[in-house]
Amino acid sequence: MTDKPRSHGRLSISASLTPRDLMDAPARLKGAWTAKVVTLFPEAFPGVLGLSLTGKALEEGLWSLETVDLRTFGKGKHKNVDDTPAGGGAGMVLRPDVMGAALDQAQAGTPSDRARWPVIYLSPRGRPFTQETAKRLSQADGVTLICGRFEGLDERVLEEYAVEEVSLGDFVLTGGEIAAQALIDSAVRLIPRVLGNQVSTEDESFSDGLLEHPQYTRPAVWKGRAIPDILLSGHHAKIADWRRAMAERLTKERRPDLWRAYCERHGRDPDGDQEL
CATH class of the missing domain: 1.10.1270.20 (tRNA(m1g37)methyltransferase, domain 2)
Known part of the structure; x- marks a missing residue:
């Protein structure tokens, strides 16, 4: 049996709570836009997403955040999540059976229609992330994000789960967690009532x-x-x-x-x- 994903919905919350405490909340508010993040480092969330307006909106249940700890699906005594690349080469590749099990849990209860619930892998080879992409994601029911590590993810996972690859730019990070937080932030701020003044989103860069x-x-x-x-x-x-x-x-x-x-x-x- 695997651990249930940490989630955040509407809370009765005091000013003394830290961002990490937000992740110990009960099930998400029904109907709230939700970001599900598959990651080896669930402790990285909510991170900056728990601060300022996005953090306030998280408290109020205007959106919801869940993490799925990839390590819990690892194989063997050491819960391995990766293996050597087929054909040889440097580095390690995330295993398809491990990631597939994590995605199955993340996708439970979500629409199969990728327009309503995109599944995105943060990857330097993906299509460039734009304001239009952020708008599209904010209008979906939610999104599942895969935070990569090592040399990447087995291609078969991308094919099996109709995963969309997205890049924040022509550079490489050590993992997808920072990129995931940036993507979530850009989408969440477009959700009605999050900013408090929706006109501001209509008169800013790229609009x-x-x-x-x-x-x-x-x-x-x-x-x-x-x-x-x-x-x-x-x-x-x-x-x-x-x-x-x-x-x-x-x-x-x-x-x-x-x-x-x-x-x-x-x-x-x-x-x-x-x-x-």
Whole structure:
């Protein structure tokens, strides 16, 4: 018999509780968006997800977090979860029978429709994670995340469970736990009521395919640098135009790939200001 996955739903909670205490909660709130994480390090969760607005939303049951400890499904006296790569080579590979057993437990009671409940492996060879992906995940019932270790995961698991591979960028981490927390955070903040001001998610980087415009606040002058006059004018239409122009300029300068895609959607010439 294996240990039940740790979970978090609605709690009666005091300020003295630590993020780790949140994982000892009862079963998740019915209907709450849920992230299930298959990991060798369940103690890494909730981590930063237990802080700030995501942590508050976790307390209030707006979303739920469960971990499935991969080690409990390991083989032999030492609960081995990996073995040498077929065909030779350096490193170790996560075993399909071990991961399959963990996924079977994680998927119990969840929809088989991958649109409603995606299963994602955090992998440097996956498709790049974007704001659109975060939005798609936030609109599902939940998500199961596989945190890789060692040289990777047996390919047969990806095929058998229709696993989607996602990458946070062109770099390699020692494991998928940090990437999993980043992915969960980006999706959870899009769940209604989590941020408290849903308008803020509509006017931030990538929401319209552009980087966000520069932000300023008091004091009006700091170390000889003043807030642009337009932002203090009170003319909301002109402020909106300025912000849009700055967002476009920054995107064109810093992310030519995003700028080309934006221009294509809006029928604009990426090398000029005129419409195509």
